[in-house]
Amino acid sequence: MIHHFSDTDLRAHFRNLAAETVARRAEGCLKEGRLDRDSWQELSDAGMWRLAVPVEWGGNGGTWWDFVAAFEGIASGGRDIGFCLSMVAQAGLIRSLLIYGDEEQKGYWLPRLLGGDVGATALTETTGGSDVTRIATSATRVEGRYLLTGHKDHITNGPVADVALILGRVPERGEHDITLFMVDLKDRGVQQGPVEDMMGNRTSPTGPIALDSVAVETKNIVGAIGGGIEAIYNTISLDRLLYGVLAAAYLDPLLDEVLDYTSRRHAFKVPIADHQYVQGRITDAKFAIEATRWVSYGALDALMQNSPQASLMCSVAKYHAGETLKLGTETALRVYGHLGYMEGPHARAFRDALGTVIAGGTAEMQRKNVFNQMRRLAISATA
Secondary structure, three states, rough: OOOOOOOHHHHHHHHHHHHHHHHHHHHHHHHHOOOOOOHHHHHOOOOHHOOOOOOHHEEEEOOHHHHHHHHHHHHHOOOOHHHHHHHHHHHHHHHHHHHHHOOOHHHHHHHHHHHHOEEEEEOOOOOOOHHHHHOOOOEEEEOOOOEEEEEEEEEEEOOOOOOEEEEOOOOOOOOOOEEEEEEEEEOOOOEOOOOOOOOOOOOOEEEEEEEEEEEEEEEEEOOOOOHHHHHHHHHHHHHHHHHHHHHHHHHHHHHHHHHHHHHHEEEEEEHHHHOHHHHHHHHHHHHHEEEEEHHHHHHHHHHHHOOHHHHHHHHHHHHHHHHHHHHHHHHHHHHOOOOHHHOOOHHHHHHHHHHHHOOOOOOOHHHHHHHHHHHHHHHHHOO
């Protein structure tokens, strides 16, 4: 049991565990373009997914603050952005079930996810991208169950997941028909993959999930029929702020490494740390890291408090996450110069970072959400 650990203990515990598991296998998984299922299972066995889950559902009875502390440790010690993006997807799915699942759904699906099954949340389709209201996947009611048909694209964990939360339509309900379905991806009619050939984050397999008349029992509809959009907008908020947590925790040790290098590398007879332009790059990265960390903490607090500002704050955290990861990894590449540009950890980190300005909702979509939330809050204030 680890629920009695302090946040500092949790970070250290999972940082050390990730250093012995994720970090050691990351290179091999990268070359093979696969999720590190061995490390995933070891982290699951260590109780990672139980941290924020109530005891009655097999968890440790902690909060999402406990999860964030452990996640920071994994991001710091594991040194694999892709693996962490797969974790973000799993966390969002678990939170969805905790909030919107009924007792039977929690009792069936949560033990699988806590025990090491990999989950996916399948929202996007080719026609809609980040605009999930344009989905075409639909379910038809036949003999007391639903037959779900559609094609989901660019799904994190999609090619390798065991279970998925699928966003689809129930046309018989009319205008408000978007609904969430829990699906076992080993069921008949499901086809996963192939894995997309991405420029980065290759340890987080991403790709399509095709559904051809997949039978879904009514008991596996999560929340109310027609309540899918509200549920998804709520639960993906956690995903967004976790990108910010990842950015700060991943970049902390990288910036320490860069700082050490600037003291050892000399140019014009002095350490490059003495050059103001180098100091400027490093401090810009530090400013961005701390801003991202604390806005992400603020977003988590707003989410836990059900604050009207929660959605806005989570989008701010997601926006800063992508920009900060890009800045931080580019800083390392620039400071290391030709060594950074050569194929290796710094070039790889930069490629992985570029993906985060798109994954989880593009930077442009975060701006749109923040603007819409600002308008909504302004209207509420004057009503």
